[in-house]
Amino acid sequence: MTVSRKTACLEDLRMRILKLELAPGAELDETQVATAYGLSRTPLREVFQVLGGEGYLRLEHNRGARVAAMDLAALRCLLQTGPLLLATMARQAAEHRGEAALPPLRDAQAGFAAATEEGDAAAAALFNHSFHTQVACMASNPYLMPALRRLLIDHTRLTQGFFQPVKKKEKKQLRKVSQHHATLTDAITAQDAEAAVSTTLQNWDLFRERIEKLMTPEALPISVEAAAATA
Numbered sequence: 460m461t462v463s464r465k466t467a468c469l470e471d472l473r474m475r476i477l478k479l480e481l482a483p484g485a486e487l488d489e490t491q492v493a494t495a496y497g498l499s500r501t502p503l504r505e506v507f508q509v510l511g512g513e514g515y516l517r518l519e520h521n522r523g524a525r526v527a528a529m530d531l532a533a534l535r536c537l538l539q540t541g542p543l544l545l546a547t548m549a550r551q552a553a554e555h556r557g558e559a560a561l562p563p564l565r566d567a568q569a570g571f572a573a574a575t576e577e578g579d580a581a582a583a584a585l586f587n588h589s590f591h592t593q594v595a596c597m598a599s600n601p602y603l604m605p606a607l608r609r610l611l612i613d614h615t616r617l618t619q620g621f622f623q624p625v626k627k628k629e630k631k632q633l634r635k636v637s638q639h640h641a642t643l644t645d646a647i648t649a650q651d652a653e654a655a656v657s658t659t660l661q662n663w664d665l666f667r668e669r670i671e672k673l674m675t676p677e678a679l680p681i682s683v684e685a686a687a688a689t690a
Contacts (some may be wrong), residue, residue, distance in 0.1 A: 468496040469506045476515050476526055477588060477615045478581050485527040487516070514609035529613055537613050538670065542663045545591065549655040551598035553647045561648060564593045568640045575637055587622075588615040590640055594681040597647065614666070621669045632665050639665075665687055 462470075475481045493503045499635075511518040517525045571586035588611055595607045624630040639662040646654035 464497050465502045465506060467556045468498055469509060472510060473515060477585060477620055480614055481526045483526055485526045486526045489523055515611050532595060533613060537610060538667060541610060542660055545663060546656045546659045548595045548598045548607055549659040552594045553650050553652040553655040555599050556597040556647055560597045564644055567593050568644050572637045575633055583622040584615050584619050599603055617670060619636055636662060636665060
């Protein structure tokens with residue numbers, strides 16, 4: 460099936476933003492983007508409108524489009540709202556899921572597991588995004604879905620480093636995420652809402668711990684501090 464240039468542009472920009480190839484807050488030059496994707500201004504602006512509505516871009520009057528920023532206020536809202544939103548979606552997915560929705564969920568779970576085993580951090584982040592999106596789709600909640608999609612944009616951008624473990628503890632945490640996905644898939648399949656909520660919250664705790672660590676970097680060595688003081 461042939462994909463139109465407009466659709467290809469839309470999908471590619473989403474992926475580039477999620478993978479941080481387009482940095483938060485970066486300005487998108489309309490002429491350059493139009494040339495890169497072989498689009499005229501009108502369909503490109505339609506793409507920007509869609510991405511703006513989804514939360515990937517911020518459209519500024521007379522100033523073009525910028526990739527959605529990630530500031531402290533947004534991070535606080537993410538950490539406060541994330542567990543409530545994801546747990547609610549998981550509960551409703553277990554309660555309302557249909558048989559046809561299970562294969563895409565299992566595919567996303569399998570893709571994530573394979574990507575983590577192969578050490579492909581970018582693919583793991585995108586499969587994680589797809590997995591949580593599939594859970595939300597199964598919940599069939601039109602009121603919460605826009606909020607969940609917006610939350611996952613920042614969630615995915617923030618977890619890029621999570622899928623590049625270096626230390627033994629980080630690798631262990633990543634294996635736990637894969638286990639959580641499998642357990643959540645089983646809970647939704649069995650329509651066990653309580654297990655779905657519990658697993659989702661355990662998974663969120665790993666994410667929160669990672670973010671807190673990123674926000675509190677290790678102290679500089681004393682020798683470096685001394686050099687800085689005498690510079």
